Amino acid sequence: MPTPRMWNHGAMSASDDVLATDLAHVFHSWSAQDKVNPMVIDSAEGSWLTAADGKRYLDFSSQLVFTNIGHGHPKVVEAIANQAAKLCTLAPAHASQAKSGAARRVAEIAPGDLDSVFFTNGGAEATEHAVRMARQFTGRNKILSRYRSYHGATSTAITITGDERRFPNDLGTMGTVHFFGPFLYRSVFDSQTEEQECERALKHLEQTIVMEGPSTIAAVMLESIPGTAGIMVPPAGYLAGVRALCDTYGLVLILDEVMAGFGRAGSWLALDHFDVVPDLMTFAKGVTSGYVPLGGVAISKKIRDFFGERPYPGGLTYSGHPLACAAAVATIDVMREEGIVEQAAALGTDVFGPGLAKIAENHPSVGEVRGIGAFWALDLVSDPQTKAPITPEALAATVGAAKQAGLMPFSSGNRIHVVPACNISPEDARTGLDILDSALTAADDAIG
Structure with a gap:
């Protein structure tokens, strides 16, 4: 058993003490613990x-x-402080001004009829619940997602992820199937133009759907613009083509806006560049600028109505947390006011x-x-x-x-x-x- 690291706190500067305490007690993500030096x-x-x-x-x-x-940003910091003074926490069964205000603003930003919002604590949980909703709605299990993607590190989200971070955590894919998306610079389709790449990537996806069996597939999940996997802006027509394939084969389309949304792509949502409306949309990160953790799923009317008379089998202790939702309201308002x-x-x-x-x-x-x-x-x-x-x-x-x-x-x-x-x-x-x-x-x- 390794010998615990001991530190002489009194002999150190304040910053050295912070670092020493961190190394002694903090377990760092995605890291070999003896090699970190934050x-x-x-x-x-x-x-x-x-x-x-x-x-x-x-x-x-x-x-x-x-x-x-x-x-x-002083306006968001002030909004969080004011909310903490008024109502610091609340169980998700109750309504609050912060939660309803944040949901309304997300619905205003989301396209089409994505007017209902389920709040989570971050992007990975948003993936978990979007996938659960799609599986419940369709009665099917498989989720199709692209290689070179990232959707979070919880058990379902990491198997849907398409990059190498999945490998140590993948337990037989747990009902997920991966396919190649368009990426002309490193094309697996031997394309010479963006148009060829788009056409061939869509053909490959359709072949995957057919070979996997549409009756077994709940959803296709894509980052509107893949983020940590390489910031690969899809060619014109690709996301619209995926939407058409989902409609043809009766699949739910989930678009992940966790990283690319809320201004990052020079639009409110990255999907705004592609004129496409998903059935479910995940978000997090920029919705509060990270000031307080918050994520969520924006839900289309048909999926919301599916759960109109039957309970949705999922929930979170901190869903719609007042501090997080107040941060979202202030962040979105600041983004609007300041352009x-x-x-x-x-x-x-x-x-x-x-x-x-x-x-x-x-x-x-x-x-x-x-x-x-x-x-x-x-x-x-x-x-x-x-x-x-x-x-x-x-x-x-x-x-x-x-x-x-x-x-x-x-x-x-x-x-x-x-x-x-x-x-x-x-x-x-x-x-x-x-x-x-x-x-x-x-x-x-x-x-x-």
């Missing part, structure tokens, strides 16, 4: 973080892509699109730049011809160089994602791109 963050404001040693970092990660309105969705769209067209294209021209390690709004990825390669992904060591060196220069990047797989607050100033955005430009020399050095 940065101690003391405070944050806007697009900037301040570490315990006083060094400031420009947050190009929005943490885990959720601080869409930046850190510490934050429009700011994200402008950042994409005026700053990130052209700025990242220039960076790609200067660095052979950047195989492709792709994205929209405040949602971008640099696909880093060790060989521009074969598109072989960059090595983990070279990626770590690049991320390290960025941090050393005062930039907090987001990395996933062989990529660096540019995902700052949706209201980051153009000046700060360009500062971040300049730092990233310099840091990418470490990636270039890894090319033989």
Whole structure:
């Protein structure tokens, strides 16, 4: 049995004590526990973080892509404090102004007749309940989802996830089937154009549906724009084609807006770019800018009515928690009042699109730049011809160089994602791109 780590708290600075206590008692996600070395963050404001040693970092990660309105927005902080003073917590069976107000605002943003909202504590639970609703509604079990996707880390959500994080947790797929989605840069369909990729991906999905048996399938679940798997904006017509296939074969369509929604893609929802209405829509992250955990499922009328006279077999102790819902109300109101969705769209067209294209021209390690709004990825390669992904060591060196220069990047797989607050100033955005430009020399050095 390992010997417990002991710390002399009295002999340390405050920040050293925080770190020592963290290492002694906090179990970190997705990590080998003896290898973690977390940065101690003391405070944050806007697009900037301040570490315990006083060094400031420009947050190009929005943490885990959720601080869409930046850190510490005073109106949202005030709304949370006011709600805590009035009604800090409440069982989900009761109604409250915060919960009804948050549900109404989500319904206003959601397309079509997605007018009912079931609140969860985050995105993974939203996946769990959307899948449960689809299975109950159809009386079928299978869920189809794409490779290169992420839908959460609870037991059902992780099996629906299509990337390698699924492997250690997959218990025989638990009724899930994966298929290939469109991704022209690394096409499995040997496509030469976006149009070919769209057509072939839809044909592949239909073949999968037929071979699996439509009568066994409850739903197709997709991220409107896949996030941590690579920020792959689907080609025109793809999501509409998936909607048509679901209608043809009687399947529920679930769209995951957890990361791509609430301004991130330069629209209220990423699906707004594709003129498609799902039957169920999951959300989380940006709905509160991460200030208080909240997620949920927006539900179409036909599925809501299915549970009109029969109980829905699910619930959560903190569903519709007043503090979280107050944060959602304030966040959505701030986004409307300050035009934050429009700011994200402008950042994409005026700053990130052209700025990242220039960076790609200067660095052979950047195989492709792709994205929209405040949602971008640099696909880093060790060989521009074969598109072989960059090595983990070279990626770590690049991320390290960025941090050393005062930039907090987001990395996933062989990529660096540019995902700052949706209201980051153009000046700060360009500062971040300049730092990233310099840091990418470490990636270039890894090319033989």
